[in-house]
Amino acid sequence: MSAPAEAAELAAAILEGRPRALPRGLTWIESGGDRAEALVEILYPHTRAAHVVGVTGASGAGKSTLVTALAKEARKRGIRVAILAVDPSSPYTGGAILGDRIRMRELSGDPGVFIRSMATRGALGGLARAAADGVDLLCAAGFPLVIVETVGVGQDEVDIMRLAHSTIVVSVPGMGDDIQALKAGIMEIADIHVVNKADRDGAERTINELRAILAMQMVPEGGWEIPVIPTVATKGEGASKLLDQLDAHFAHLKKTGELETRLRRIAEARVAKLAQELVADAIRHPLQGANDPILADLTRVARRELSPHRCARTVLGRTTASLTDGSH
Amino acid sequence: MSAPAEAAELAAAILEGRPRALPRGLTWIESGGDRAEALVEILYPHTRAAHVVGVTGASGAGKSTLVTALAKEARKRGIRVAILAVDPSSPYTGGAILGDRIRMRELSGDPGVFIRSMATRGALGGLARAAADGVDLLCAAGFPLVIVETVGVGQDEVDIMRLAHSTIVVSVPGMGDDIQALKAGIMEIADIHVVNKADRDGAERTINELRAILAMQMVPEGGWEIPVIPTVATKGEGASKLLDQLDAHFAHLKKTGELETRLRRIAEARVAKLAQELVADAIRHPLQGANDPILADLTRVARRELSPHRCARTVLGRTTASLTDGSH
Numbered sequence: 001m002s003a004p005a006e007a008a009e010l011a012a013a014i015l016e017g018r019p020r021a022l023p024r025g026l027t028w029i030e031s032g033g034d035r036a037e038a039l040v041e042i043l044y045p046h047t048r049a050a051h052v053v054g055v056t057g058a059s060g061a062g063k064s065t066l067v068t069a070l071a072k073e074a075r076k077r078g079i080r081v082a083i084l085a086v087d088p089s090s091p092y093t094g095g096a097i098l099g100d101r102i103r104m105r106e107l108s109g110d111p112g113v114f115i116r117s118m119a120t121r122g123a124l125g126g127l128a129r130a131a132a133d134g135v136d137l138l139c140a141a142g143f144p145l146v147i148v149e150t151v152g153v154g155q156d157e158v159d160i161m162r163l164a165h166s167t168i169v170v171s172v173p174g175m176g177d178d179i180q181a182l183k184a185g186i187m188e189i190a191d192i193h194v195v196n197k198a199d200r201d202g203a204e205r206t207i208n209e210l211r212a213i214l215a216m217q218m219v220p221e222g223g224w225e226i227p228v229i230p231t232v233a234t235k236g237e238g239a240s241k242l243l244d245q246l247d248a249h250f251a252h253l254k255k256t257g258e259l260e261t262r263l264r265r266i267a268e269a270r271v272a273k274l275a276q277e278l279v280a281d282a283i284r285h286p287l288q289g290a291n292d293p294i295l296a297d298l299t300r301v302a303r304r305e306l307s308p309h310r311c312a313r314t315v316l317g318r319t320t321a322s323l324t325d326g327s328h
Numbered sequence: 329m330s331a332p333a334e335a336a337e338l339a340a341a342i343l344e345g346r347p348r349a350l351p352r353g354l355t356w357i358e359s360g361g362d363r364a365e366a367l368v369e370i371l372y373p374h375t376r377a378a379h380v381v382g383v384t385g386a387s388g389a390g391k392s393t394l395v396t397a398l399a400k401e402a403r404k405r406g407i408r409v410a411i412l413a414v415d416p417s418s419p420y421t422g423g424a425i426l427g428d429r430i431r432m433r434e435l436s437g438d439p440g441v442f443i444r445s446m447a448t449r450g451a452l453g454g455l456a457r458a459a460a461d462g463v464d465l466l467c468a469a470g471f472p473l474v475i476v477e478t479v480g481v482g483q484d485e486v487d488i489m490r491l492a493h494s495t496i497v498v499s500v501p502g503m504g505d506d507i508q509a510l511k512a513g514i515m516e517i518a519d520i521h522v523v524n525k526a527d528r529d530g531a532e533r534t535i536n537e538l539r540a541i542l543a544m545q546m547v548p549e550g551g552w553e554i555p556v557i558p559t560v561a562t563k564g565e566g567a568s569k570l571l572d573q574l575d576a577h578f579a580h581l582k583k584t585g586e587l588e589t590r591l592r593r594i595a596e597a598r599v600a601k602l603a604q605e606l607v608a609d610a611i612r613h614p615l616q617g618a619n620d621p622i623l624a625d626l627t628r629v630a631r632r633e634l635s636p637h638r639c640a641r642t643v644l645g646r647t648t649a650s651l652t653d654g655s656h
Binding site for chain 1: 365372374375460592599600603604606607608611612626627629630631632636637638639640643648651
């Protein structure tokens with residue numbers, strides 16, 4: 001079967017909710033390339049309805065356990081949940097990372113829950129690309145709640161969090177320096193703060209610190225006031241309140257028109273990244289091998305015969321030409 | 329005067345080594361835009377001769393003091409030195425950051441030394457772009473030794489270090505976890521390791537640890553064996569040996585043809601970054617304002633009418649078209 005025909009068949013199976021279609025599609029996505037792109041192309045128009053929630057925070061904050069608690073709470077309310085755990089630091093892929101196995105045990109046997117891990121290895125074209133495409137598949141498969149969980153606080157994680165409609169940043173009591181990192185890096189992407197392990201010493205202080213930081217930010221009239229929610233994820237405490245707040249945030253986004261703005265911003269970031277990846281690809285893997293005109297240009301730059309700025313424009317032109325040739 | 333004519337005049341003044349031309353050129357570079365690009369365009373063919381040395385490492389390692397010691401040693405040998413201190417975390421620009429003021433006092437009055445700081449604010453088009461263009465100016469101004477110093481170990485720093493022919497990574501005794509970060513992030517870019525503050529307790533251990541890590545790496549026949557050099561920068565100790573090793577490394581690069589490879593890799597990374605920046609710019613600041621076809625495409629992506637992958641290709645085409653229009 002041709003690649004497009006194969007993609008069309010798999011896409012249909014995913015839209016119908018056939019059990020083995022989704023894992024297979026996600027494996028395609030991880031491998032990247034034309035097949036993955038063809039799949040997303042077909043499914044993309046069907047990705048509109050879901051609420052995409054991002055969960056991030058320093059490692060050790062109990063994100064996996066929190067996501068499990070959140071999924072259980074959603075199931076109590078009859079909501080189907082898909083979880084995509086993205087770990088840029090982990091070499092494992094196509095299956096389960098540690099936190100996942102524990103989770104799978106707790107949530108297993110429930111066809112209303114789908115869990116998948118994605119890691120750097122195998123995610124050709126970058127993990128952020130694969131995560132975005134993966135979320136599309138989960139949305140198209142009809143899950144009304146799609147949770148994307150990342151480990152760590154680097155640029156990759158921030159890029160991945162940019163896919164979400166609502167972002168939860170998880171802290172724990174007594175993080176010390178980590179809260180500094182949070183302040184600098186991911187504070188600004190939080191729609192909801194969770195202080196997990198809230199039964200520990202110092203929880204009150206961490207909660208108050210976060211609230212104090214948030215109090216310094218001006219919230220415009222009718223804007224979203226970022227809540228700080230204490231949870232004890234291992235016992236499920238706070239999960240119900242967290243899910244309520246997620247619903248409230250999604251409703252707020254819809255009511256204020258902010259959802260359109262976010263969807264636009266998501267589209268912008270994603271398209272920019274993909275276009276940049278196409279350019280980087282054309283430079284790294286020139287289509288015509290050693291005779292590629294891009295390579296010849298780069299040699300001229302190295303020899304000081306062509307300026308890098310001028311070459312950048314030429315490379316863009318050549319990349320575009322090769323794309324419209326249909327040779328890529 | 330027209331922008332190109334102004335750029336030509338300033339470029340000529342820089343090439344002649346007129347004292348006030350270089351600082352002015354670097355201010356242009358920081359501001360970015362057409363004027364900066366025109367300046368680099370003229371000067372780029374004159375950037376070949378210098379040895380560009382990168383110095384990086386965790387903050388507190390004494391990089392500024394080490395660079396000062398290295399500059400003094402170079403001056404003893406009659407070599408003119410330019411220093412570009414790049415600080416992605418600092419908001420100050422166009423002048424001096426703290427380490428610089430101290431340095432300037434020590435090296436001031438010597439017309440054979442040029443020092444300049446560059447920070448994030450004001451460096452339009454990205455700090456890595458500004459740093460690369462700045463290095464071009466320093467090379468074109470005829471300094472045979474150009475030292476680029478960065479603070480921190482993030483992606484920006486790694487990008488900036490990619491500009492260098494030879495890279496020095498500075499550690500200090502008892503860095504503990506920091507050495508882990510070094511291992512993960514910037515170990516692979518080091519051509520020379522310096523353990524500064526080598527009169528401190530634990531220096532021997534840090535040196536041995538580094539040597540043990542390096543000993544595990546295979547060096548091909550005739551390849552460069554990465555040295556670990558102890559220094560006490562405050563007293564100038566080790567600076568002479570470090571400069572010898574820098575000379576040896578540059579000679580090695582030339583002899584083995586590795587220099588051509590590096591220059592090509594530098595060109596590649598720089599062009600890729602510039603081309604990607606052009607794409608990002610076209611998305612962020614569409615030329616035709618609200619009616620820009622790129623904006624219309626992005627809205628269609630947000631509405632699920634156009635897939636992000638297809639849009640990325642369209643955006644590349646539109647960016648290229650707008651560049652060849654001469655409207656950018």
